[in-house]
Amino acid sequence: MGTEVVAIVMVFGTVALAVVIITRALFDHLRRTKAERAQAEIFNKLMDKLGNGQEVLAYLQSEAGQNLMKGAPPEKPATFTRILNSVQYGTVCLVMGTGILVLQNIVDRYSQRDVVIVGTLVLTLGIALLLGAGASYLLSKTLGLLNGKTIEQK
Numbered sequence: 001m002g003t004e005v006v007a008i009v010m011v012f013g014t015v016a017l018a019v020v021i022i023t024r025a026l027f028d029h030l031r032r033t034k035a036e037r038a039q040a041e042i043f044n045k046l047m048d049k050l051g052n053g054q055e056v057l058a059y060l061q062s063e064a065g066q067n068l069m070k071g072a073p074p075e076k077p078a079t080f081t082r083i084l085n086s087v088q089y090g091t092v093c094l095v096m097g098t099g100i101l102v103l104q105n106i107v108d109r110y111s112q113r114d115v116v117i118v119g120t121l122v123l124t125l126g127i128a129l130l131l132g133a134g135a136s137y138l139l140s141k142t143l144g145l146l147n148g149k150t151i152e153q154k
Contacts, residue, residue: 083133084133087133089129090129093129097122100123
């Protein structure tokens with residue numbers, strides 16, 4: 001019975017992770033689609049105002065026209081947000097790993113080894129994520145990336 005419990009927990013965790021990843025990808029796609037639609041609408045209104053080809057060509061050769069044609073730069077997650085995500089995931093894994101290790105007292109003795117292995121792996125993943133977040137914070141602080149700057153802006 002204990003091995004079945006471990007399998008159920010692992011399947012549930014995998015399905016939950018897949019749902020989170022798919023939902024996040026869906027919302028990112030919707031956000032990008034909305035931004036592209038707004039940019040296309042602005043471009044179409046501008047084309048309607050300019051009228052003939054000479055005016056369009058003159059506008060596109062100007063600095064404002066070139067900026068419009070470049071489009072919005074792809075969004076990069078802020079450094080601080082990425083560090084906080086690692087802290088959040090690390091904390092969740094730490095709590096889950098501890099919870100799984102506590103469950104070893106509930107399962108039968110034949111399954112305890114499996115529960116300890118899974119709990120230790122999840123706990124280790126949480127610790128690694130927290131250590132990685134700490135290292136990222138120190139490195140970002142050293143490089144001056146925490147104030148919204150990038151290396152090129154420095």
